[in-house]
Amino acid sequence: MKKVLLTTAALVAFASTASAMDLPVPGLALNADVVAEYKYDAATTTLVANPELAYTPGALDSLTVTAGMGVNVYDNVGGFTVMDTFDVKPEIAFGASFMATDSVELEALTSYDFEAAQRGEVTVRATFSF
DSSP states (O other): OHHHHHHHHHHHHHHTTOSOEEOSSTTEEEEEEEEEEEETTTTEEEEEEEEEEEEOOSSOTTEEEEEEOOEEEEETTTEEOGGGGGGSOOEEEEEEEEEEETTEEEEEEEEEETTTTEEOOOEEEEEEOO
């Protein structure tokens, strides 16, 4: 329980700085979210930051292209592991989403693992919201 409280405190401290930030280039934004997770049966605690660069062209405001990665910040086995993240080459997730209508979103997703030097699975998704 002590670890859960420590992780929650770290999340609150870090989350105040994790938000969307518009960059000087029109349509370019830096987004971030932080996910704290505790698995009760496994007794594991993790804290992961997910920075993402997003671009929305002015002419096509319903299209967004993204690139981002997960950065492991903390786990209960290794402690604070944020510096260990860069000991290996990263895996970067790429995506594009397009709002075809107010209720239909089309997405294309993939990733590239620089350590393994290979592309991840390509996923094409259509989401209908009603």
